[in-house]
Amino acid sequence: MTDHRIERRTPETPVQQRVSSPADAISVNPSEGPFRDDLERIRFSPYFSRLAAVTQVVSPGALGNVITNRLTHTIKVTAVARAIAMRIRRGPDSALAQQLGGVDPVVVQAAASAHDLGHPPFGHLGERILDRIARSRFDLADGFEGNAQTFRILTQLDVHGTAPSGLNLTTAVRAAVLKYPWARFGVPQPHPSTLDPTPKGAGVGADGVGSGKFSAYLPDVAELTQVLAGYPGRAEFRQTVECSVMDVADDIAYSLHDLDDFHRAGVLQHASVAAEFRAWQRHRAELAGATAGELHTQERRPGRRLELLRRRLRDKDGWIFDEDVFAVAVARVADDLVDGLLAAPYDSSMDAERALEAFTGSWINHLQESVTITANPNPRSAFVALNRQAWHEVAVLKFVHQRFVLDRPDLAMFQRGQAELLANLVAALDSWLADPDDAGRIPRRLVDLVDLATGAYTRLAAEQPELLVAPSGERSTSPDAIRRLGRGRGIIDYVASLSDEEAVRAGSTLTGAGGLSWTAP
Template identity: 60%
Template sequence: MGAAMTVPASTSTEPRTARQHHPARPAAPGRGADGGGETTERALGADEAFRDDLERLRFSPYYSRLTAVTQVISQNGAGQGVHNRLTHTIKVTSVARAIATAITRPGDPRRALLDRLGGCDPVVVQAAASAHDLGHPPFGHLGESVLDRIARQRYGLADGFDGNAQTFRILTTLDALHPAGGLNLTAAVRAAVLKYPWCRIGFPQPHPSELAHPPRGAGDNGRDPGSTKFSAYFLDAAEMVDARAAYPWLPPLRQTVECSVMDVADDIAYSLHDLDDFHRAGVLQYATVATEFRQWLANSARLAREDPDTLTPDVPGQSLEALRRRIDAKDPWIADDDAFRAAVDHVLTDLIDGLLAVPYDGSRAAERALGSFTGQWLARLQDAVTVTLDPNPRSGYVSLLPQAWHEVAILKFVHQRFVLQRPDLTLYQRGQARILTRLVDGFDAWLADPADAPRAPRRLLEFIDLATAGYHRIAQTWPDLLPDTDPAAQRRRAMGRGLIDYIASLSDARAVATADFMTGNAERLWDAGGGL
């Protein structure tokens, strides 16, 4: 990856078993000038190892925990039919498996291209999809942003917090299945989880956020240094290098083939299943959504001439126009105004005038209509998958065709504009943010109390010990990743990372209950389980 830095060996404290190094393609395919080449024979036992990985993930307590972690809003907030992180993960896995099976089917023209890339293993794809959201903290993306702010501002953790990086940390360090930490997964599965194979800042060099055309997720957000998305903390960077070492032919910032399938499946599932939830909850109001779409279609030529500073979500049609401009600016490689307009028209016809025009009333007919809409769109998007030997940096080897890509962008827009920007959801989330802040405040004070610190939860103290050992290794082998190696600052960073690892491992309900205990609001003392 970055030639300017010396990459240390894996940070594991004990040797891993050999199975960890089975790649999806055991020796990299030779790649000539045309990107082709011969693939080598599959490693003996790789199929069994991949299936073992899949079962290790499904039996992990971190996987079970996802049933009690918010996708967007909890069942208490919107009814029992809403998705949680586990139901979302199961559906992503289903979509990913369907895509992987289709593109590897004998006779499918996409298979010939995959063979030139070394193939695509459907079981590795399923394992990556099963793992992809393990790192999400309580309260979904809201929790992610709160813990990121606390990590950076309170504990001086330059790489903050990110659900993708937390997932990789769970797989390689925090899960307790293997004596050395983590699940001891094959390199293929670990690499397939790395949607953003870089650290937030510092690695590799040059850092992708500094490139003229950074990969998707690698650009900065205009406020904080480094990438907006990343897949490994500094503590786990060596593990990331180790996993990707099984693919010496893979460009430094590129996803593996299996990872790109998982990423597409996540986009498809996210674009549809959250709409499913909020139609059931009655949040997506037909008139409001329809007005936005009709006004843009009727006035697109005029809106295209508007000064960008005058665009406002208060005027129907202008939010869609702002989206069109963002796509043109960020993704000119695929942006197409005709495809955008066709996508707006298709979503208006199918989603708005089709599904939303009849309010959801809980009847079997309403369920059939919702199921029919979701099924048809899933089939349509899964069939619109393509394979590219040399994709744009913001895309992957497996991706959506341009028209489907625009349709997913429009479906996501409906969710973001008409759900995530609602004041009532913001009010709800601000309360959740206070819960997480209270947890950090309470545990921070507890750990600072010399009389009571030894009685802190054992898992919390173990996570701090893991982080302490990790920062010590970095200080010895990779000091350029740290702002300083001052012992006091190192201890503060280790405590912060361990504390955030602990809080991120809680379910929504456990976070609420623990915060109540911290503030003396809970009356019941003994509770079975006690968290992870």
């Protein structure tokens, strides 16, 4: 292990480590190492506890206790990631992993435990809404992104002992959460969004500016640059080995565990899923000859959406896509999911639970065994990734989740209301901060976050003013512009740190609809 991997932003003595927080009390044995300290700092964080009350697909409690929340998803990702790391470390590719930067199972667990800390209320919907509001209301050109928010929490917003900001994690753990190691635009140069092909996630976002996925906001790019400097041999735009283990574990867990939940809840219906798969298999050649317009017009008819998935994978990732492998993946998911798990309705019996456990367990084992490590992967891949067959299978499993859960109109109705609630909450907090007669009573946490962000933008204006541009392209370095950016980022940080229920309660209270006029201590 090289020294750069255990470096922290602020050096700590053993005594400081032992007394600085409850998390450090868990790892008082020096032989356990700094990575174990990092893991416990993340697990003891209130941001980590909050994940129990944050949406994974639907809000916690919406369908009873069977639904995965962000915390249970995180725990599952951590278990899968550790298993993959141990398999690499004990297998024939151990030496290669060390040459590429190292694969410590505890670093992988820490990254997996942290990977969703930045998710705002209402999950991916909340991401999209806060991104739009940040750019349109506050001129924050890099908007909001859950991965960048995670990095910001770990390095700026959370607290640990006497460290000036953040959890003061080691270089290895900070690097392992950088799934998309660049800013939305500007850093590094050339920016990955301008490359052909673009790295995974670096494609232009919905607004046409910069990358759709990124891991650091502009005020945090200095930290991003410093962390990546600890890996001088890393190919530019490439995740570290430990980060790629976390990322592939996230894919595996996401593709399976939500299917568990919605089978238990009766949402996944055998007839509709079977019709989609069987129609594509029977009419594969005919569907391949249809125009894109015909498919979109008829997309409610069975088989059409699966054909659209085939074309999207082919066009976006032709480097790995294969027609025959895709057909085999469809057949395998159809056999195991349609003719296997969904063929018998879930009735909460022990036999039903055994069937569900067998389905999930066999797929997790299969996908974990399908993980490979490569010294020179495709620009759209990573050091650690699924092999070709498993990559197609995960894409098909995710399709089932998207088509038969996320696209349901009843879920969309809830999400429309949640989007409106977030927009109103941000507007109400912005109005309160601007009120000269009542701003002194704003929550102290919000004041701290605004002050922290304003200081960061002030430093950025002095050190890298070329990065401070508004969505319109105009420079944003005047004192008024800096204050506006700081207030906007602080409000977004504050709202993003709420649970689903806290967001609902705050939005209701600030609009005068709350039932209580006083909160409990």
